[in-house]
Amino acid sequence: MRFQHAALPLLLALSVSAAAADLPVFVTAHYDNPAQLQRLASRFQHLIVDRESKTVKVEAMPEDLTALRNAGFDYRVDQDATDQLQRLQTSLQGSLRGAKSIPGFSCFRTVEETYTTMDQLAQSKPNLARIVNIGPTWQKTRNPATGYDMRALRISNTATDVALPNKPTLVLFGSIHAREYAPAELVTRFAEGLVNGYGTDAEATWLLDNFAFQLILQANPDGRKKAEAGASWRKNVNNSNGGSCSASSYGTDLNRNFPFHWNSAAGGSSGNRCAETYRGPTPTSDPETQNLMRLVAGTRGSNGVYSGGIFPDRRSDDLTGAAPTDYQGVFIDIHSAADLVLWPWGDTSSLAPNNAALQTLGRRMAYFNNYKPQRSAALYATDGTTLDTFYGLLGVPAYAFELGGSFFENCNSFTGTTLPKNLKTLRYVARSLWAPYTLPSGPDTTAVNVSSATVPAGTPVTITANINDSLFQQNNGTEPVQNIASARAYLDAPPWASGAVPIALSASDGSFNSSNENVSGSISTTGLSPGVHIVYVQGTDASGKPGTPNAVRFTVGGGAAR
Structure with missing residues (x-):
């Protein structure tokens, strides 16, 4: 040394x-x-x-x-x-502990303000947002008058739930480590953008029509209150295992308390009750971890299979069985602060069975936030974590983001850089939820536009879009980039829907010969009912891989064209 x-x-x-x-x-x-x-x-x-x-x-x-x-x-x-x-x-x-906002950090909401935002979204848009209490925090299990109920915010258009009963879901955890201010706020603003954008933002609208979002805005509310009062607090506030810990070092590191390969890696967590990475006395020992496991995975049967959670159990809990490539949905645990996109495994240098697909989506996401994409263990070993647990036990593509800046990121940095680029990242992930193990291998539809937002019945509309296969973060290995081979539009149904009819689009320069193509085509409105219609656009690359779609809306008026 x-x-x-x-x-x-x-x-x-x-x-x-x-x-x-x-x-x-x-x-x-x-x-x-x-x-x-x-x-x-x-x-x-x-x-x-x-x-x-x-x-x-x-x-x-x-x-x-x-x-x-x-x-x-x-x-x-x-x-x-x-x-x-x-x-x-x-x-x-030195500030009042009960202050409404965090002094010096007006861009970050307190636990109470976050919960108020959830209430407001659910009350103002009950068809789009609802709140589920998933269980008490450790503090509340000790004294019902203190601590918090942990809450999940479910966002989706309930009007389409009957037709789409098993919507692919994006699950986000924010600020499971208490002193990391930015993650909870990012998840909160992502939720606000989807709910408040429905009906006017074409992307938010088609996402909520087709998918569901289960968001834990504050994954460690007891610990977060300590951080809001100025403590550099990481863990929850469980002092029952504290022993001789100082007033600033007790608690369980919730992101070392999850059950998959708990305490499996040398140095991946700590058995020292006062350490920052204390894993707890047993897997899933703490109420917060239990609540989150029950929400995401459900409960484990005598056969070892989890059921009743958001994601189905579609792989065995070992290191060899791959999840099927048609798995739907994505899990992301959002942290601060190291500019990283991480995927399994965290406790071994072995590659996850789905590593190629996890890596491809990771590099797509890292393009938007400009972070470094890598396997978690390539940084250092961790065990008992959320991303290894939900991938390892269920097969869902699972990631951790390390947002840039610092634990206590200043508002200029957060609102100017961290927030906008990670909102774009999460929107991309949302557009890939139907097939996250395959769609990121194909080109991304980055934008879709319509020639006129409102047209008389019988008047065709022109659709233009950009299709790009090169949007990968290539600073840690490289992904193959293909030329665009074709592009198709689909009227009032996503590309994967039964009965969806493709409408061929043309390269605007006359030839599909580049990895980045502008495309266009005409959509007939003859026979369409008056009202809002949606056009989805999806590109396919030279290797035959369809990519992540996007969509635009237009309205057909009641009168016929003359």
Whole structure:
């Protein structure tokens, strides 16, 4: 390991200062080999890793600095970032605990404000949004007057539920780690965009007509309240296993408490009750984890098969059985802060059976948010996590996002960069829900337009669209890029619907000879009923793979063309 003895007095002084205030500092620590990186990862989550320089950036409490020194790690404190963080947290800790919003973070809603938003969406658009209480938090199981009921927000057009009883579903978890402010807000704004856009935003409308969204906006509300008051809090607030833990280090890391391969990887979690990655005494030991498992997977029968949850159990809980390629729906657990899109496995360097398809969708998503796409274990080992559990037990394509910035990301960064690019990412995922293991291999329909939003009956409308096969993040391996071979439109039915009739579209430049093509075609309105109609457009590449569609709406008026 590297040492810089001349820097130690400064480091010690900073450590003492931080300890006196009981506030965290930002440090950059050096490591020499993967084993040392794993040792850091077992104590600190999440690390921002630079493999070229063999450094990690991490937020550390005074006891963490002591542990780094005792282990012989060379590290330095980023004083500017530390000063900013400590000013922020001192301000938060001096604010009223019952304040309506988070002081200094007007862009992020508190737990109460988030729940109010959910109520407002359900009350204003009951045909699109409803709330389900999925169970109490740990604190509420101890005292019904405190803690929270955990809530899921289901979004879909209930008017199409009868015709589409098993809608492919996107499940999002926000802020399962309490101090990560941005994930909960991203999920909340994603929900608002879908619900409030229905009927005017063509994309939001066709998504809610065809798919369902089950959103856990606050996956760790007890812990989140501590973070809102200024604590650098990661875990839940379960102090029953705390023992001699300090007032800032008890609790269970919920994202190490899930059952698939719990405690399976060296350094993937900790059995130390005071550690940031404490996995709990047994798999699924904590109420929050139980609530989330019951929602997503259901309950496990004596035959080992889960049933009654959002996603069906379509693979065995081992490392060899692949999920079928027609699996529908996607799971994403959203975290901060390392600019990553991650997929299974997290506890082994072995490839997941569906790795090729997981990788392709991961690279598609990473194009939109400009993050690095990689297998979770390529960073460092983790076990008992959400993405390994829901892929490993059920077969659903499962991912974790590490949003950019920091745990306490400032509002300028969040609203200017993190939010818009990740909303685009989630919209892409939503458009792929019918077949997430196959559609991302084909070209993406990035935009669809209509020549006129309203036409008299009998007047044809011109449809234009862009089809692009090259939209992958290629900074960690590459995906093959194909020329576009064809494009088709479908009137009032998505491409996969029974009886959907394709209408051929032409390349606007006269020939399909590029990976990025503008296409156009004419849709007859003769015989169409008055009212709103929707046109779906899907491209196919030179290898014969159809891609992710998109759609546009137009209205046929009552009068005939003259």
